Amino acid sequence: MSPWSGDRCGAHPEQCERTHVVRNSLDTAALDAAIENVHRAGMPGLFAEVRDGDRVWLGAAGVADVATGRPVTAGMRHRVGSITKTFTAAAVLQQVEAGRIGLDTPVGRYLPKLVPGERGDAITVRMLINHTSGLAEYLPYAYPSLKPFPALAETGPRSLDDHRFTRFDPTELIEMGVAAPAVGAPGGAPGVYSNTNYLLLGRLLEQVTGTTAEQYITRNVIERAGLRDTELPAGPYVDGPHSHLYEAWFGMIDPPRDYSVYDMSWVGPAASLLSTVADLNRFYGMLLAGEIVSPSSLAQMQRTGPVISQEGKMIHYGLGLHPMEGSGEGTFWGHGGTVWGGGALAMTRADGKRQMAVAVNLQRWNRLDSSGKPQPHPIDDALATLYHVAMYG
Template identity: 70%
Template sequence: MDGVHRAGMPGVYAEVRDGGRTWRGASGVADARTGRPVRPDMRQRVGSITKAFTAAAIMQQVEQGRIRLDAPIGDYLPRLVPGERGRKITVRMLLNHTSGIPDYIPYAFPSLQKLPSPRAAESLDDNRFRRFRPAELIEMGLTAPPAGAPGGPTGVYSNTNYLLLGQLLEQVTGTTAEEYITRNVIERAGLRHTGFPAGPRIKGPHSRMYESLHGLIDPPRDYSVYDMSWVGPAASLVSTTEDLNRFYGKLLDGKIVNQSSLAQMQRTVPVRALDGTTIDYGLGLQKVGIPGCGTFWGNDGTVWGAGTMSLTRADGKRQMSVAINLIRWNKLDSAGKPEHHPIDDALATLYEQALCGDVNVQAMKASQAPAFVP
């Protein structure tokens, strides 16, 4: 972790569990201006890790017979997804990103389409205190050119899918997705420091969250104060590394959904992530195979300024949750692709130690370990 900090990361903190042993640590600063140190118990915006919570909530409703995985979403939300699309896209396709519905983020943040122009960051500031309605974000995704045919062999990662799942939860439970997930997933798992933010500020000890946007914001800007309605049940949760390890441990042990539901969640398909890489994605869960080390389940996630990764080995005995407070540190080359940065190597070394102990870094780099993409 000190190596990650020396490579240019302001602050990094983590919890690793191995059987009955737990290690927590932190390196660097939570505030680059004051030098306030980062701590391992700090709260963090965990981005798309939220999707595992939302997927678990959907599966609970499947278990109760209120939702059918292979039913058309138009049966439940005919006004939001009308016509042929509503008849062809199933709940399962939303969960595993094979719906063909594109992500709304380029349209909610239109300046991002100007990358690598310095003006690409304008929308980040414009939307800091904007209160989005789920329906308007969903409409952006549904009116954009399709990302593929529903049910295709390869999915395309899209936050629009999980906003629709949030609306589905509200439809069948009579309460908001955030309220249902809090009562039936967060509280069931016994998480004490996890929740959806009530406003743009994070309650409790937390770091500032620095966004570089591939070097276009220089120096990186703090976005720890931000209205998270732009991602809602797709990526707005706040948690701690301790709570994330506890959550995935409970989930993989069949304590949040039953074993049949867990088996459905672990049926993966290839999905093209937002950075162009292909990941193995199930129903809200990502599968990561590391040669000589094992198969891990979990998620990674980013929001503006914060990156979080949480992985648990299939047997539940080895867990790692890592939080960082600078994101998109790689500058873009002439082709618009991220250039290599020392932080990348330092994180690979951290993952090696945290997940695998003595597995070499090259094996780690050759694996499917995610690299903090939203």
């Protein structure tokens, strides 16, 4: 996750409840306790789906609306942030398979006006997908109150309100990132995570397919996977049952403010996706089974290198996928994501049999200490425990 950055259970809660209490190899009691503990630690609401083969646990704890006490349910639609990147990466790899895009072709061959000159010749499509392009993040330039980032104490949330209904032009956002000082040499290690890369991939898809990235991804990734509750939204509203999304911005918004109504053009094909925990597990299960891209493309997606995340941590990152590993428990693949107020994490074991998708409705809950660094919060440990029980318990 970044600092920005069956039947739906909302319609049929009784079906969710039946699934919730089925006894199987999943430790449902431990999952029940773990998800409740995240809520007790301070998360207003969260929900999750865990799969082990054909066995399913669905859980939810807390509220979708702190004013009314309306509860969250496990079938709610949710803004899942940078999980979108896996969908966009898969779409690009489909076009690589079709011979319309070269993974190691310079992006300047396709988009010479957006990435001109020597940089366009040096930055390949692969470098965009795995964040080794050296292109800077555009967000601090699009959101003036975030300009001091990564000096969090000097940032402020004012721009979040200013841009709630702003319809950003992706070309202008890309130009901000390209014009900003480079954060590394093309292909250098470690890479630096940047949403600029994925806005460029959206324009690349448009260039080679003759349709918008959103339309292509919808038809060839979302619909191909049979996802009924997933979409790249055109407007600021979430259709169907959903939670409010509460942004705290490191304690600077107190009480946290609802940003569930928000125009997502600020991230587009980098982080705008709406989905459900069930759809996310279905998607990653099919991806890892070679049903969205070919097995050879999946192998490319799982080739990782070091990348500095937006939290400043070193992670391993492939082509729109990153791994999580437990000691002796096998590797999980997936992605995390955040938007203003909302977050999600979806991870699937390499053999596809164990899956986890978790959605939360509060972001940047860590207040800053005197040095400006986020302080530990009980939510951190509670979420880590939930993830561990979901994946390995």
